[in-house]
Amino acid sequence: MPIINFEFAIQEIPAVLKGVPITLAIAVVAMVFGLIFGLLIALCRIYRVPILNRLFIIYISFIRGTPLLVQLYVFFYGVPVLLDKMNQSFGTAYNADHISPLLYAFIAFTINVSAYQAEIMRASLNAVQIGQMEAAHSVGMTTFQALKRIVLPQAFLVALPNLGNTFIGLIKATSLAFAVKVVEVMALAKIIANDGYHFLEMYLVAALIYWLICWLLEVLFTFVEEKMRNKEIKQKKMNTTISKDLPLRV
Amino acid sequence: MILLKHIHKKFKNNHVLKGIDLEVSKGDVVTIIGPSGSGKTTLLRCVNYLEKPDEGIISINDLTIQTKKPVKKDILQLRRRTAMVFQHYNLFENKTVLENVTEGLIIAQKKSKKMAREIGVDILTKVGLADKINAYPQQLSGGQKQRVGIARALALNPDVLLFDEPTSALDPEMVGEVLEIIREIASGGVTMMIVTHEIDFACEVSNRVVFMDDGQIIEQGPPDDILIHPKQERTRKFLKRIMKEPDFTI
Numbered sequence: 001m002p003i004i005n006f007e008f009a010i011q012e013i014p015a016v017l018k019g020v021p022i023t024l025a026i027a028v029v030a031m032v033f034g035l036i037f038g039l040l041i042a043l044c045r046i047y048r049v050p051i052l053n054r055l056f057i058i059y060i061s062f063i064r065g066t067p068l069l070v071q072l073y074v075f076f077y078g079v080p081v082l083l084d085k086m087n088q089s090f091g092t093a094y095n096a097d098h099i100s101p102l103l104y105a106f107i108a109f110t111i112n113v114s115a116y117q118a119e120i121m122r123a124s125l126n127a128v129q130i131g132q133m134e135a136a137h138s139v140g141m142t143t144f145q146a147l148k149r150i151v152l153p154q155a156f157l158v159a160l161p162n163l164g165n166t167f168i169g170l171i172k173a174t175s176l177a178f179a180v181k182v183v184e185v186m187a188l189a190k191i192i193a194n195d196g197y198h199f200l201e202m203y204l205v206a207a208l209i210y211w212l213i214c215w216l217l218e219v220l221f222t223f224v225e226e227k228m229r230n231k232e233i234k235q236k237k238m239n240t241t242i243s244k245d246l247p248l249r250v
Numbered sequence: 251m252i253l254l255k256h257i258h259k260k261f262k263n264n265h266v267l268k269g270i271d272l273e274v275s276k277g278d279v280v281t282i283i284g285p286s287g288s289g290k291t292t293l294l295r296c297v298n299y300l301e302k303p304d305e306g307i308i309s310i311n312d313l314t315i316q317t318k319k320p321v322k323k324d325i326l327q328l329r330r331r332t333a334m335v336f337q338h339y340n341l342f343e344n345k346t347v348l349e350n351v352t353e354g355l356i357i358a359q360k361k362s363k364k365m366a367r368e369i370g371v372d373i374l375t376k377v378g379l380a381d382k383i384n385a386y387p388q389q390l391s392g393g394q395k396q397r398v399g400i401a402r403a404l405a406l407n408p409d410v411l412l413f414d415e416p417t418s419a420l421d422p423e424m425v426g427e428v429l430e431i432i433r434e435i436a437s438g439g440v441t442m443m444i445v446t447h448e449i450d451f452a453c454e455v456s457n458r459v460v461f462m463d464d465g466q467i468i469e470q471g472p473p474d475d476i477l478i479h480p481k482q483e484r485t486r487k488f489l490k491r492i493m494k495e496p497d498f499t500i
């Protein structure tokens with residue numbers, strides 16, 4: 001019997017691959033909603049909205065200062081307790097058992113990612129020159145219009161590499177979701193491994209799958225970045241002839 | 251008509267504007283001169299509320315703002331009746347030259363895209379940039395950028411056009427092309443307030459010169475009176491110092 005049973009590993013790859021949609025779903029949902037909340041948090045912080053600003057400083061510090069696994073557990077075991085208390089106090093009958101583990105994962109990962117996105121978006125918004133907002137105001141835009149049309153598009157461009165890294169980190173972090181009973185790639189690998197004590201084989205399969213996903217994403221991000229850089233270079237080339245035309249009548 | 255009454259502005263303990271009273275009639279071209287730090291930029295920025303005055307009244311025609319309790323809607327109105335040309339251009343980096351000009355028309359003034367485009371192309375032709383309408387700001391020379399800045403402001407057809415040292419960030423060989431355009435606009439009867447260090451230019455284009463020092467208007471009057479026969483000692487000193495500097499560009 002060899003150290004690694006490759007045959008078994010290869011044979012079980014399709015079974016583990018079945019977890020990929022769940023893995024991606026958690027990552028995408030957390031990324032999208034995390035970005036929306038992160039942006040709102042960043043705006044509250046930049047505009048120093050009373051109370052919320054202070055609240056979010058603590059929120060970000062707490063989320064970034066505690067392990068994701070701990071957050072998942074606190075959430076997973078905390079919500080049923082809260083529901084129980086609520087049912088007692090208000091005579092309601094919500095049953096925590098009916099909440100799907102996936103929903104816990106969606107919410108917990110979104111909360112976690114939003115704290116990181118908030119800091120990325122805050123830095124990116126701050127990187128956009130204040131003059132851009134002032135110019136938008138000066139042509140009569142409201143602050144909301146200025147953010148939407150002028151400032152945010154530029155901030156996103158700045159944020160893009162960081163957002164890419166966050167997403168790749170997130171893909172890997174979803175492997176913790178098995179801890180709250182979500183059946184994603186890691187959970188499937190574990191379940192199959194338990195059956196025949198093929199732990200090493202199945203974890204290698206899981207590793208390969210994560211690697212493949214992350215590699216594909218990196219190729220995608222590099223492509224997007226390259227494309228944007230090329231556009232910039234092309235623009236600079238076009239600019240070699242600066243017209244010195246004298247202005248016509250105004 | 252623009253009326254500034256008793257405008258005060260403090261940055262923390264720094265009392266930058268100490269009760270400015272100024273009247274600008276329709277068609278006036280007013281240049282504001284004064285030593286560095288005297289509050290010229292701050293005053294101009296107060297006129298379109300990029301800086302919030304602490305005290306005083308700003309009124310443009312029938313719109314009056316009590317700066318102690320300003321109404322949000324009025325501030326937006328004030329911004330829509332004024333337009334600013336910035337020292338460092340502040341063009342929208344994520345928009346083409348044409349879009350820079352049409353943004354305010356479409357978003358703030360609610361003009362149709364077609365009409366905004368017509369106005370934009372027309373004005374950009376007048377400032378000699380017809381061949382650059384699809385370029386991005388980073389592809390332009392400083393002089394071209396400032397011409398776009400002027401076109402953007404002019405397109406809004408504001409009650410008053412504000413210029414803050416429009417040529418001081420330019421290479422010397424590009425100053426001429428920008429001054430030429432401002433000269434053209436001035437002769438076209440547009441109301442303007444210009445902060446500049448180009449004394450000769452001020453003398454030529456404006457019908458009133460305002461000398462500011464230490465947050466106050468020291469004296470004002472026709473260019474000849476102020477620049478050639480100033481009454482106040484401070485004005486004399488300032489002009490003497492500025493004239494002595496050889497090879498002076500704004």
Ligand SMILES: Nc1ncnc2c1ncn2[C@@H]1O[C@H](COP(=O)(O)OP(=O)(O)OP(=O)(O)O)[C@@H](O)[C@H]1O
Pocket residue numbers: 261264266284285286287288289290291292293
């Ligand atoms: N955003 C700000 N925060 C704090 N202080 C400011 C701010 N803007 C201007 N000041 C201060 O206000 C004073 C007047 O500045 P302002 O820019 O209006 O002068 P200026 O007359 O335009 O000078 P310059 O000729 O150098 O442009 C200066 O002491 C400056 O340091």
Ligand SMILES: [Mg+2]
Pocket residue numbers: 290291292415
């Ligand atoms: Mg200034």
